[in-house]
Amino acid sequence: MTDETPICSAKGCRAAAVWVLAWNNPKIHTPERRKTWLACEEHREHLSQFLGVRGLLKDVVPFGEWEAPDAGAEGSA
Numbered sequence: 001m002t003d004e005t006p007i008c009s010a011k012g013c014r015a016a017a018v019w020v021l022a023w024n025n026p027k028i029h030t031p032e033r034r035k036t037w038l039a040c041e042e043h044r045e046h047l048s049q050f051l052g053v054r055g056l057l058k059d060v061v062p063f064g065e066w067e068a069p070d071a072g073a074e075g076s077a
Contacts, residue, residue, distance in 0.1 A: 010043035013040060016040060017038030019040075020038060023051045
């Protein structure tokens with residue numbers, strides 16, 4: 001792992017990210033806006049459930065296949 005390797009967004013995790021969890025909070029974001037969390041294999045389900053039960057999760061995509069909608073429309077946690 002290098003300094004440029006994306007890491008999991010789970011608190012305290014330093015594992016390489018292999019998933020992108022795209023989410024949106026409709027109370028504060030426009031419908032097309034996508035914020036992103038990164039997840040390792042171990043934390044993908046937990047982070048997905050956290051966002052899902054709140055109605056925020058929009059998509060889960062393998063990191064290598066993620067394409068941001070456009071510049072400025074994505075973000076991190």
